[in-house]
Amino acid sequence: MKxxxxxxxxxxxxxxxxxxxxxxxxxxxxxxAAWQAGHEAWGDFILPAPLETVGAAVGLLGDPDSLSLLLxxxxxxxxxxxxxxxxxxALGLTAGYAPAVMRLARPLLTVVLGxxxxxxxxxxxxxxxxxxTTVAVAILIAATPVVFVAAAEGIATRDRELGHMAxxxxxxxxxxxxxxxxxxxxxxxxxxxxxxxxxxxKVAIMAEMLANAGGVGGALARARxxxxxxxxxxxVVLSVxxxxxxxxxxxRPMEGELERxxxxxxPWGVKR
Amino acid sequence: xxxxxxxxIGHAYFGQAVLADIHLEVGRGEVVALVGxxxxxKSTLIQIAAGLVDAREGRIRRGFSRQAMIFQxxxxxxWATARENIGFAxxxxxxxxxxxxxxxxxxxxxxxxxxxxxGKYPVELSGGMRQRVAxxxxxxxxxxxxxxxxxxxxLDVALKRRMQDLVIGAAREAHFAALFITHDLMExxxxxxxxxxxxxxxxxxxxxxxxxxxxxxxxxxxxxxxxQRFLETDPLFRHIHDVDERKRR
Numbered sequence: 001m002k003x004x005x006x007x008x009x010x011x012x013x014x015x016x017x018x019x020x021x022x023x024x025x026x027x028x029x030x031x032x033a034a035w036q037a038g039h040e041a042w043g044d045f046i047l048p049a050p051l052e053t054v055g056a057a058v059g060l061l062g063d064p065d066s067l068s069l070l071l072x073x074x075x076x077x078x079x080x081x082x083x084x085x086x087x088x089x090a091l092g093l094t095a096g097y098a099p100a101v102m103r104l105a106r107p108l109l110t111v112v113l114g115x116x117x118x119x120x121x122x123x124x125x126x127x128x129x130x131x132x133t134t135v136a137v138a139i140l141i142a143a144t145p146v147v148f149v150a151a152a153e154g155i156a157t158r159d160r161e162l163g164h165m166a167x168x169x170x171x172x173x174x175x176x177x178x179x180x181x182x183x184x185x186x187x188x189x190x191x192x193x194x195x196x197x198x199x200x201x202k203v204a205i206m207a208e209m210l211a212n213a214g215g216v217g218g219a220l221a222r223a224r225x226x227x228x229x230x231x232x233x234x235x236v237v238l239s240v241x242x243x244x245x246x247x248x249x250x251x252r253p254m255e256g257e258l259e260r261x262x263x264x265x266x267p268w269g270v271k272r
Numbered sequence: 273x274x275x276x277x278x279x280x281i282g283h284a285y286f287g288q289a290v291l292a293d294i295h296l297e298v299g300r301g302e303v304v305a306l307v308g309x310x311x312x313x314k315s316t317l318i319q320i321a322a323g324l325v326d327a328r329e330g331r332i333r334r335g336f337s338r339q340a341m342i343f344q345x346x347x348x349x350x351w352a353t354a355r356e357n358i359g360f361a362x363x364x365x366x367x368x369x370x371x372x373x374x375x376x377x378x379x380x381x382x383x384x385x386x387x388x389x390x391g392k393y394p395v396e397l398s399g400g401m402r403q404r405v406a407x408x409x410x411x412x413x414x415x416x417x418x419x420x421x422x423x424x425x426x427l428d429v430a431l432k433r434r435m436q437d438l439v440i441g442a443a444r445e446a447h448f449a450a451l452f453i454t455h456d457l458m459e460x461x462x463x464x465x466x467x468x469x470x471x472x473x474x475x476x477x478x479x480x481x482x483x484x485x486x487x488x489x490x491x492x493x494x495x496x497x498x499x500q501r502f503l504e505t506d507p508l509f510r511h512i513h514d515v516d517e518r519k520r521r
Binding site for chain 2: 161162164165167168169170171175179183258259261264
């Protein structure tokens with residue numbers, strides 16, 4: 001595609017993406033309205049007003065120490081997420097190609113998924129102490145299975161005729177993997193990555209809280225000890241914002257770029 | 273040397289023979305149609321000839337330098353536009369990036385695709401247009417041999433006819449040899465220089481009939497008369513429309 005049309009196509013998709021944010025804003029407004037109603041019903045101590053919480057969150061963002069706590073948690077979450085994504089995709093792709101590996105992996109997955117993340121956090125605390133490694137390993141264990149299953153399913157359910165087509169035109173194993181199979185597997189992998197990212201933030205905060213390893217989890221533990229509900233809610237809000245920024249700033253745009261052909265199939269009303 | 277020579281080709285799935293002792297030659301610039309009843313092993317044979325399946329026995333000699341294949345389904349990558357699908361084979365064929373656009377447009381012209389169509393995704397194209405893209409993808413690499421695996425079976429009669437004309441025109445223009453699998457005798461007569469009939473059980477080529485004239489030279493009346501003659505008087509074609517695969521074993 002020539003540069004001019006390509007740029008206008010990209011700009012159009014960016015505008016569509018931003019425009020679709022109205023639906024998200026509407027949902028968040030509904031949540032804020034329900035929150036306000038809860039605040040008015042139960043009072044300031046149980047549920048501070050949304051505006052007050054936002055004010056506290058803005059205050060935290062203005063404080064360099066608080067900001068560094070948020071960055072520590074984000075960095076730990078992203079490290080754990082990157083490890084889980086790498087391991088899950090690599091193992092899942094292998095299992096997708098090798099049914100024997102898949103058969104061996106399924107019972108293990110059942111066991112791993114059956115253990116609550118909090119139990120892994122306790123175990124990793126005992127193994128690695130109260131350090132960032134505890135957080136990263138807990139995320140790795142909690143988030144990898146989701147990505148693994150998606151990658152394995154993506155390969156196992158691929159359209160093999162496309163592989164035959166590529167082979168007929170001279171593509172070898174590596175070419176078929178890179179240009180055909182990986183592209184097909186990306187479809188289930190991206191929603192799994194979004195899920196794994198959410199899990200990473202949740203597990204990171206939980207692990208920090210239990211292991212007293214600083215970060216947002218540590219700040220939440222302190223707010224709990226002081227019964228400072230606005231402060232606790234402000235940290236929750238900031239964590240969710242950090243997650244949204246990473247998900248909609250990184251994972252979703254990548255997914256949108258790879259899956260833009262699906263929009264072509266959508267009727268106009270669904271697109272907008 | 274022939275464009276393609278199959279010698280004593282045999283194959284089996286799960287211990288059960290599906291092809292045995294197949295001998296077939298396709299000359300340079302020649303279009304050979306291979307017909308046979310459903311389940312006789314035509315698709316397996318073309319996959320072996322194209323290198324997608326390894327034959328259990330026999331030898332394949334390929335005298336061509338670049339092959340392409342058109343399948344029953346278009347097999348287009350849904351995430352790529354028509355332009356990108358046509359260009360897919362060019363990357364592997366080693367065509368320089370700067371030359372690819374010209375090659376894509378040339379192939380699109382041969383397949384009677386318009387400029388607007390090239391920017392569309394397969395999901396935005398009709399069945400016939402998708403098959404045109406598949407044809408353009410095959411022509412883009414300028415092959416000297418094309419394997420056709422029942423490419424127009426899923427199309428309606430009018431569209432099938434247009435696609436056949438497209439292949440006939442492209443064969444004249446590009447001078448490729450081809451092995452054309454079909455179960456439609458009319459199609460075989462329209463397109464091919466020779467018709468080979470696969471044995472009902474895949475045990476060799478039952479016989480070959482050479483057709484007079486070049487590909488696309490026969491008019492509708494001649495094609496119909498030839499079809500009637502083959503079906504009514506030539507024992508070679510007696511079983512080509514058998515559909516009960518259970519009779520095979």
